[in-house]
Amino acid sequence: MNDVGFDLTQHFVPGLPEPTPRFGGFPPYNFIGGHNDPVQIPSEALAEAAARVLRREGSKLAMYNLAQGPQGYAGLRDFVALKLSGHRGIACTRDDVLITSGSGQGIDLVARLLVQPGDTVVMEEFTYGGALTKFRKMGLNVAGAKLDEHGIRMDALEAQLAALQAQGKTPKFIYTIPTIQNPTGSVLPLERRHQLIALSKRFGVPIFEDECYADLTWATEAPPALYALDPSCVIHIGSFSKSLAPALRVGYAVAGWPVLSRMLSCKSDGGTGALDQMVIAEYFSAHFDDHITHLNGVLAGKLAAMQEAVAAEFGTAAEPWTPRGGIFLWFRLPDSVDVRKLVKPAADAGIAFNPGPEWAVDGEAAKSHLRLCFAMPSVEVIREGVAAFAKVCREQTGIPAISRNVQH
Amino acid sequence: MNDVGFDLTQHFVPGLPEPTPRFGGFPPYNFIGGHNDPVQIPSEALAEAAARVLRREGSKLAMYNLAQGPQGYAGLRDFVALKLSGHRGIACTRDDVLITSGSGQGIDLVARLLVQPGDTVVMEEFTYGGALTKFRKMGLNVAGAKLDEHGIRMDALEAQLAALQAQGKTPKFIYTIPTIQNPTGSVLPLERRHQLIALSKRFGVPIFEDECYADLTWATEAPPALYALDPSCVIHIGSFSKSLAPALRVGYAVAGWPVLSRMLSCKSDGGTGALDQMVIAEYFSAHFDDHITHLNGVLAGKLAAMQEAVAAEFGTAAEPWTPRGGIFLWFRLPDSVDVRKLVKPAADAGIAFNPGPEWAVDGEAAKSHLRLCFAMPSVEVIREGVAAFAKVCREQTGIPAISRNVQH
Numbered sequence: 001m002n003d004v005g006f007d008l009t010q011h012f013v014p015g016l017p018e019p020t021p022r023f024g025g026f027p028p029y030n031f032i033g034g035h036n037d038p039v040q041i042p043s044e045a046l047a048e049a050a051a052r053v054l055r056r057e058g059s060k061l062a063m064y065n066l067a068q069g070p071q072g073y074a075g076l077r078d079f080v081a082l083k084l085s086g087h088r089g090i091a092c093t094r095d096d097v098l099i100t101s102g103s104g105q106g107i108d109l110v111a112r113l114l115v116q117p118g119d120t121v122v123m124e125e126f127t128y129g130g131a132l133t134k135f136r137k138m139g140l141n142v143a144g145a146k147l148d149e150h151g152i153r154m155d156a157l158e159a160q161l162a163a164l165q166a167q168g169k170t171p172k173f174i175y176t177i178p179t180i181q182n183p184t185g186s187v188l189p190l191e192r193r194h195q196l197i198a199l200s201k202r203f204g205v206p207i208f209e210d211e212c213y214a215d216l217t218w219a220t221e222a223p224p225a226l227y228a229l230d231p232s233c234v235i236h237i238g239s240f241s242k243s244l245a246p247a248l249r250v251g252y253a254v255a256g257w258p259v260l261s262r263m264l265s266c267k268s269d270g271g272t273g274a275l276d277q278m279v280i281a282e283y284f285s286a287h288f289d290d291h292i293t294h295l296n297g298v299l300a301g302k303l304a305a306m307q308e309a310v311a312a313e314f315g316t317a318a319e320p321w322t323p324r325g326g327i328f329l330w331f332r333l334p335d336s337v338d339v340r341k342l343v344k345p346a347a348d349a350g351i352a353f354n355p356g357p358e359w360a361v362d363g364e365a366a367k368s369h370l371r372l373c374f375a376m377p378s379v380e381v382i383r384e385g386v387a388a389f390a391k392v393c394r395e396q397t398g399i400p401a402i403s404r405n406v407q408h
Numbered sequence: 409m410n411d412v413g414f415d416l417t418q419h420f421v422p423g424l425p426e427p428t429p430r431f432g433g434f435p436p437y438n439f440i441g442g443h444n445d446p447v448q449i450p451s452e453a454l455a456e457a458a459a460r461v462l463r464r465e466g467s468k469l470a471m472y473n474l475a476q477g478p479q480g481y482a483g484l485r486d487f488v489a490l491k492l493s494g495h496r497g498i499a500c501t502r503d504d505v506l507i508t509s510g511s512g513q514g515i516d517l518v519a520r521l522l523v524q525p526g527d528t529v530v531m532e533e534f535t536y537g538g539a540l541t542k543f544r545k546m547g548l549n550v551a552g553a554k555l556d557e558h559g560i561r562m563d564a565l566e567a568q569l570a571a572l573q574a575q576g577k578t579p580k581f582i583y584t585i586p587t588i589q590n591p592t593g594s595v596l597p598l599e600r601r602h603q604l605i606a607l608s609k610r611f612g613v614p615i616f617e618d619e620c621y622a623d624l625t626w627a628t629e630a631p632p633a634l635y636a637l638d639p640s641c642v643i644h645i646g647s648f649s650k651s652l653a654p655a656l657r658v659g660y661a662v663a664g665w666p667v668l669s670r671m672l673s674c675k676s677d678g679g680t681g682a683l684d685q686m687v688i689a690e691y692f693s694a695h696f697d698d699h700i701t702h703l704n705g706v707l708a709g710k711l712a713a714m715q716e717a718v719a720a721e722f723g724t725a726a727e728p729w730t731p732r733g734g735i736f737l738w739f740r741l742p743d744s745v746d747v748r749k750l751v752k753p754a755a756d757a758g759i760a761f762n763p764g765p766e767w768a769v770d771g772e773a774a775k776s777h778l779r780l781c782f783a784m785p786s787v788e789v790i791r792e793g794v795a796a797f798a799k800v801c802r803e804q805t806g807i808p809a810i811s812r813n814v815q816h
Contacts, residue, residue: 006641009666011580011614013524019669022503023477036470043466050458050683058451061653062444062784069431095430101509101657102678116421134676172419206419233414245469247682249509258417261427268542270510273681274655275458376470 028350029385034246034327035376037302040295041245042283049282050275057278065271070264072099072252072272076281080238080252083288088214089224090236090254098260101272103212103251106237107131109263110208110253115140115172120164122174124152126330126366128182128210129358131175143171144361149322151181151188154195161203173208174200179222180213183330183359183371185323190223197226200233207234212251215243217325218296227254235259240280242327243292248276299327299375305382306374313390317400327375330359333368337397340367346392351385436758437793442654442735443784445710448703449653450691457690458683465686473679478672480507480660480680484689488646488660491696496622497632498644498662506668509680511620511659514645515539517671518616518661523548523580528572530582532560534738534774536590536618537766539583551579552769557730559589559596562603569611581616582608587630588621591738591767591779593731598631605634608641615642620659623651625733626704635662643667648688650735651700656684707735713787714780714794721798725808735783738767741776745805748775754800759793 053075060066068074077094084090100106107130115121117139123132125144135142143164146156157174164171176196178188188196200207209226227236239251250272253263284291306329310318320331333339339355346353356369372389374382394400461483468474476482485502492498508514515538523529525547531540533552543550551572554564565582572579584604586596596604608615617634635644647659658680661671692699714737718726728739741747747763754761764777780797782790802808 006609006612006614006638008614008641008643008664009670012521012670016521016670017673019666020478020672021669022665023479026471026475033472035472035475038467038470041467041470043462046466046469047459047462050462050687051455054451054455054458058454059446059449061454061655062446062449063434064441064443064654066655067434067443070428071431101681104676104678108676113420113424201414204414206414206416230414233416235416241678245682246472247469247474247679249677249679249681256416257430258427261429262417262420262424264428265425268512268516269657270512270649271655271657273509273657273684274653275683275687276681279458279683 027347027352029381029388030352030376031372031374031385032352032354033373034241035373036242036245036327037295037298037375040298042287042291045287046279046283050279053278053282061274066274070267070271071097071260073274073277073281075285076250076277079281079285079288080254083284084225084254088211089228091228092254095257096254096260098253098263098267099272099277100237100251100253100267101269102241102249103210103237103239104130105267105269106251106253107134107210109266110173110235110237111135111138112266113259113262114206114208119172120169122157122160122171122205123361124176124181125362126183126356126360126369127175128177129354131210132359132361135175142361145174147181147184147186149184149186151178151186151192152176152196154192154199157196158199161199161205165203170203171205173206175208175210176226177210177212178226179211180217180324180326182213182326183328183354184321185326185328185330186321187217187220187222187324193223193226193229197230197233209234209236211236211238213242213326214238215292216296216299216327218300219324231256243295244280244284248280249273250276250280296325299325302374302379302382303329305379306372306386309383309386310372313386314400328371328373330369330371333370333393334399335368337393337399338367339370342393342396345396346389349388349392351389351392353389435755435760437789437796438760438784439780439782439793440760440762441781442649443781444650444653444735445703445706445783448706450695450699453695454687454691458687461686461690469682474682478675478679479505479668481682481685481689483693484658484685487689487693487696488662491692492633492662496619497636499636500662503665504662504668506661506671506675507680507685508645508659508661508675509677510649510657511618511645511647512538513675513677514659514661515542515618517674518581518643518645519543519546520674521667521670522614522616527580528577530565530568530579530613531769532584532589533770534591534764534768534777535583536585537762539618540767540769543583550769553582555589555592555594557592557594559586559594559600560584560604562600562607565604566607569607569613573611578611579613581614583616583618584634585618585620586634587619588625588732588734590621590734591736591762592729593734593736593738594729595625595628595630595732601631601634601637605638605641617642617644619644619646621650621734622646623700624704624707624735626708627732639664651703652688652692656688657681658684658688704733707733707783710782710787710790711737713790714782717791717794718780721794722808736779736781738777738779741778741801742807743776745801745807746775747778750801750804753804754797757796757800759797759800761797
C-alpha cells in the first residue's frame with residue numbers, strides 16, 4: 001500500500017489556465033469591469049418586485065425552468081420582446097427570445113454554432129476584450145475592421161472582405177457592437193447599417209450583433225438594430241448587466257427558430273437563474289423607461305466628470321474618443337507611452353484600468369490606448385483617480401509633462 | 409451581387425446537436441426530471457427573505473459578483489460551510505467553498521481539471537444520466553462499478569481497479585453519489601467509505617463526490633461525506649436544487665485551494681446569479697432544518713405512495729430498490745420487457761419516465777430498469793400515473809399480467 005499522501009494537483013490535465021488568486025477586494029480607483037453605479041440600484045423597488053413575483057409565482061420554482069421550458073421565464077421574454085420592439089425596432093415575440101446566463105453565454109452559444117478552431121472572424125479593431133479573449137482561446141483568427149468615430153468604416157470593411165475572399169477565406173461572422181461600441185462608444189449610423197447588411201449578404205458572412213450597451217444611448221438617436229433591418233443574416237444578443245445590474249446574470253439572444261433551437265441544444269446549464277429573471281421582468285415591466293432615463297442622466301454626468309478630469313490632468317497628451325453613451329471612455333496617449341508598463345505601478349497606487357492591447361485586435365498597435373470605466377466610482381473618485389493615474393503616468397513616462405497638482 | 413436571401417443554418421458548423429423542439433409543457437404524469445414539490449415551496453418566506461436581503465444589500469448588485477469575488481456571495485458560502493459542518497461532518501469555511509451555477513457546472517469544472525478525451529473514468533453502474541451523458545460527450549470511456557443496496561461493492565471495485573491497472577490504465581476519477589445514490593437511493597455505509605478512500609489512495613484515483621441529494625436522507629443515518637473523511641483525495645459538490653428548488657441555479661464545490669483556484673479559472677460565466685444566491689442564503693440561514701425536516705416528511709409520504717402503487721399495479725413483476733431518501737424510485741421489470749420500447753406509447757398516454765439505459769453505464773444490461781421521480785406529482789397523480797403506466801406496459805408487453813383495474 002503506497003498510501004502516503006495524495007496530491008490532487010498531480011492529477012490535473014496539462015494546459016489548464018493559471019490558478020485564480022484569492023479575491024482581495026477592489027482597488028480604491030477601480031476603472032475596470034462593467035460595474036454599474038451602486039447608488040442607482042433601486043433596492044426598495046427591487047425588494048417590492050421580488051416579494052410580489054415570489055408571492056404570485058414562487059411555487060413554479062419547484063420545476064426546472066419554472067415549467068416554462070428552456071427559453072426562459074415567459075414574463076421576461078415578453079418584456080424583452082416589448083423593449084426591443086419599442087426601443088430597437090425589432091418585431092418579435094417571446095417565441096423569438098432565448099434568455100441566457102449573461103450575454104457572455106450568448107457569445108459562447110453563437111460561437112458554438114458558427115466557428116471551429118482555425119476559422120477566421122471579423123471584429124472591430126478595438127472591441128470587447130471578453131469576446132476577443134474567448135475567440136482567441138477557441139483558436140480563431142481575428143481580423144480587425146477599421147473604426148472611426150461612427151463605428152466600422154464600410155469602405156475599409158468592403159476592401160477587407162474582398163481581400164479575404166481573394167485568399168479563399170470567408171469569415172465565419174462579423175462580431176459588431178454597433179450601438180455604443182465597446183470601447184469607443186460610437187453609434188453606427190443608419191446608412192452604414194444598411195451597408196453592413198449588404199456586405200454581409202454579398203460576401204456570405206453572418207452578422208453577430210452585440211447590443212449589450214444599447215439601452216445606455218443618450219447623446220444621439222440610435223438607429224434600429226441590425227436585426228431589425230434584416231433578421232435573415234443577423235443574430236442579436238443583449239444584456240441586463242448594464243441597464244440594471246451585472247451581478248444578475250441575465251442576457252438574451254434573438255434569432256429565428258432554426259438558430260435559437262440549436263443554441264438551446266448547446267445551452268447545458270439547466271436553465272438561467274430563475275429569481276434573477278423574475279425580478280428583472282417584474283421591475284422592468286413597470287419601470288424600464290423611468291429607470292433608463294434616470295440612469296442615463298447619472299452616467300452622462302459621470303462621463304462629463306471623466307472627460308473633464310482627463311482633459312485637465314492629461315491636457316493634449318490624451319486624445320479621447322467621444323462616447324454617445326455607455327460606461328467607458330477610450331483614449332490614446334502619445335506613442336511613446338506603453339500602457340502595459342503602467343499596469344503594475346498603477347495597481348501599486350490603487351488604480352485599475354484596461355490597457356488598450358487587451359481591447360484591440362492588434363494589441364501592439366494599441367499599446368498607447370486605454371479604457372477607463374466611470375459607472376461605478378463617484379464623481380469625486382473619478383476626479384481623484386484620474387489625477388492619481390496621471391501622476392503615475394508622468395512618473396513612469398514623463399507624460400503628461402506637468403500634472404494638474406503642480407499647475408494649480 | 410448575389411444578394412438573394414441568406415440562410416444562417418447554412419453557416420452552422422458540422423456535428424451540432426439536433427435542434428431542441430418547442431417546449432410543449434409537461435405531460436400529465438411527469439415522472440422525470442429533478443423537480444421538487446411545488447406545494448412545498450415557501451413562497452411567503454422566500455418573498456420576505458428576498459425583500460430583506462435586497463433592502464440590506466441590494467446596492468451590491470451593481471458590481472460583478474457583488475464585489476465579493478468569483479467564489480460567490482459570502483453569505484451563501486458561510487451557510488454552505490455551516491450546513492456541511494453540521495450535517496456532513498466537513499470542517500470548512502467560506503474560503504473553501506465555490507458557488508457554482510447549478511451542480512451541473514460543478515461537474516463540468518471538475519471534469520475540466522481532470523480529464524481529456526480518451527481517458528477512462530469510473531462511475532456507479534447505475535448513475536446520474538446527466539453526468540453520464542456529459543462524460544460520454546467529452547469522449548471518456550466509462551467503467552461501471554457494481555452496486556448493491558448499500559452502494560458500490562468495494563470487493564468488486566478493488567478487482568476492477570486492479571484489472572485496469574494490469575492493462576496499464578488508471579481511471580482519472582471515481583464519480584460517486586454516496587449519499588442517496590442516483591438512481592438507487594442507497595447510502596454508502598461508513599466502513600465502505602473508508603474502504604473507498606483507501607482504494608483511491610492505493611490506486612491513485614481521485615474521488616469525485618456528488619452529494620446532490622444528501623440533504624434528502626431520511627430513512628437512515630448518513631455517515632460523514634467522503635470529503636470529511638479525507639479531503640486530500642476528494643472533490644465534493646452539492647446543490648440547492650433538491651433541498652429547495654431547481655429553478656434556482658445554485659450549487660457548490662468544496663475542495664482545497666489548489667483545486668478551487670483552478671476551477672475558478674475555468675468558470676467563465678461572469679458569476680452565478682446573485683439573487684438566486686442571496687435568497688437561498690437568507691432563507692436557509694434561518695429555516696434550513698425546519699424546511700428539510702418538513703420536506704423530507706412530505707417526500708417520504710410520496711415515496712410510500714409510489715412504492716404502494718408500483719406494488720399494487722405491477723405486483724411481483726417489479727423489483728424495486730429501497731431508497732433511503734431522495735426523489736426517485738428505481739426498479740426492474742422482467743427481462744422480457746425492453747423499457748425503451750415503452751417510451752413512445754407511454755408518452756402517448758401522457759406519461760414520462762426515465763428508461764434504465766439512460767441511467768446506466770451498460771445501457772443494454774439495464775434495458776428492463778426504469779426510474780420514476782415522485783417529488784413533483786401529488787399522491788393522487790402518482791397513483792393514477794403508475795396505474796396508467798402499468799396499463800401501457802401490459803398492452804405493449806403482457807406485463808404485468810393482470811392490471812389492478814381488472815383485478816378489482
